[in-house]
Amino acid sequence: MNRIVIIIAVMLSGLMLRAQTPTGYFHYAPFMDINGDPYLETYLAIAGNSVKYRDVEGEEDKVQASVEVTMIFKNGDIVKAYRKFNLKSAELDILKDGKPAFLNLERFALDNGTYNFELTLKDNYAKGEKFTYSDIITINIDSTDLAFSGITLAESIKPTQKRNQYTKSGFDIIPFVSNFYPDDVNELSFYAEIYNMDKAVGQDSVFLVTTYLEGNPTKRMYTEFAHKSRKTAAPINVIMKSFDISKLNSGNYNLVIEVRNSKNELLGQHKKFIQRANAEYNELDVDYTSIDISRTFAQEITNFNQLEDHIYAIYPIANRMEQKFILQDFKPGQMKLMQQFFYNFWKERNPANPEAEWNIYKDQLKIVQEHFGYGRRRGYATDLGRIYLKYGPPSSIREDHLGQQQIISGGGADQTMVDAVDYQIWHYYKVNGQTDRIFVFVKGLDKYSLGGEYVLLYTDVAGELSYDDGLNFNSVSGLLRDIDSQMLRDIQSESSRALSRFLSGQR
Structure with missing residues (x-):
């Protein structure tokens, strides 16, 4: 049987671009200038160990890498912005410096709207095809009412000594081009801007900004990472903060910026999804x-x-x-x-109101029970119900039916015919800071263990159950051909349906 690797650990959710060469990480954040015009910042980091280096001419023992970068923004068929340049690493002494990542920040003047974005990377010193990544990027910053910029996660924030590409508001904001924080990174720093507070509460009026971490999707507020500050309303208010996350447990979180007026009324909120892996710290049980x-x-x-x-x-x-x-x-x-x-x-x-929060969730439970309850199993204990409660309703649902399927074990010798398979594909346009993510649910694959209940077979959402060893989702039928009965048992025993199994044994 083929080797099946089931990944349950927290996964990198920032965009990682992989090809034979190079490997890069990409993020972006929209902002607005003092004239009320929007613009987009893009952050790109190239992994130093993924590219080829050449000797620097005239510099003994120095080497340098070079990657050709192309960025295109289209609105429909019309190109709204185009930029092509060579991104070079620092000149390195390989014996001393290693191969650190090298960064790039670009700023594009773009109107509010939705853009088809294409990024192409090519190692100038290595043979191979160009690697192209595409995404849909939306800019929507209101120039007349309270609005937030994107949140720039920062590797460091320091007062500017000499103006450069990373300078903003008198500081050098070196981007942290990922939203995944591994064990060896114990500080979370960020930069953001709030717009039009002078119009929302009055010029020079005082308002309150609270920044904190909350669990995702738990919504638990981690007060030990909360910070409150009073600001004076202006057309642009800058927010910069750093958290010590050495005692932040592994898991998924939202970085939250919250704005309230002098009456403590909530005016607006903005969130950024992050992930943390911290093998060095485990939160103590609550008494x-x-x-x-x-x-x-x-x-x-x-x-x-x-x-x-x-x-x-x-x-x-x-x-x-x-x-x-x-x-x-x-x-x-x-x-x-x-x-x-x-x-x-x-x-x-x-x-402030825990009962109100429970009542909101209780309404969601009614929806889940009505649509996803199966037999005696409560709606929240099914995979469909769990995903709905965790991520909310999908942007779209595709439901279809496949005829009799042939499941082939790893070696190809054993073959199993199963009855017709029904499937649903849930598509989320945005989930946990990721774009265009899916969940594939099936029923009928194993009548002895799965029966007529839909179960989660595949997802590309970081942090959820995922499978390695060639299980790429091109079509449902193709996915079915890659599984076998042992994998089905692995899925059942290792998936997050612990509650469903627990309740089955209890009742």
Whole structure:
């Protein structure tokens, strides 16, 4: 049987461009200038170990790499911006300097709108085909009302000594061209701008900016990473901040910028998706017994079975530590502990009104139960329901039917015929900062274990279950040909449907 590698660990979600050569990372952020005109910043980093180096003429023991970069922005068939240039590394002493990444920042004057973007990379010192990446980029910054720029994640922020391509607002903002923070990076720095606060609250009026990290999709607010500052309203207000993330657990998060007026009314919010891998730190379990639930909505839930169901229902949006608590075998004697956990869960997501946050989610549970409940299995325990609760409704759903399929084991000797297969493809235009992502759900692949319930077979969303060893999604039928019965069992045992399996054993 072919080697099957199932990847559950947190994955790099920033765009990584791979070809034979070179390898690069790309991000972008829209901004607005002092005249109210929008522009786009693009950030590109080339991995130094993915390109070829040549000796620098006239410099003994020095080498340098060079990559041809082409960027094209189109609106329909009309080219709105075009730029072609050679991006060179620093002159390096290979024995001393290694092969660090080399960066580029470009600024494009582009009107609000949607653009078809094409990026081409070619190693000038290596033979091989050009590598081309395309994306859809939208710029939409209101010049008359409260608006946010994109958020630039920064490797460093320092006062400018001599103006250069990275200079902005009197600082050199060196971009961190990824939204993935590995173990050896323990600081998260960022730069952003808020526009038209003078129009929103009045020139020179005071307003409050709060920056913090929240779990994604848990919405848990990590107060230890929160910072509040008072600002004076101006046409452009600059926001710069750094977080020590050495004690940030591995997982998915949103970096949040929140603006409130002097009455503490929320005026606007902007988010940036990030991922963290931190093998050096594990968050301690919360002592829920210390949570005060007197005169709270959680204290009023006194039916054990109802509260137990409520707790199971929040599993899809819980973080790892909370999921660990949820998968306990609850007893009626733990009623107060369950209430304390349930209240704390929603309080961490909405400290001002945890009950309102629960009521919003409860409405989503009704939708999930109505559309995705299967037999005695609750809607939230199905793969369709879990993805809906975690990421919201998809941009589009394609549902279709395939005839009898032939599943071929790795060696090709064993073949299994299965009955007709139904599938759904959920497409998300935007999810966790990623564009054009899909989930493929199937039913009918294994009548003994999957039955008539749709199960998640494939997704290209970073951080979700993914498969290696050639399982590229070109078509559903092609995907089916690449799987075998052992892989189906692997999918079931290793996927995030732990709650579904748990409940199946309980009831």
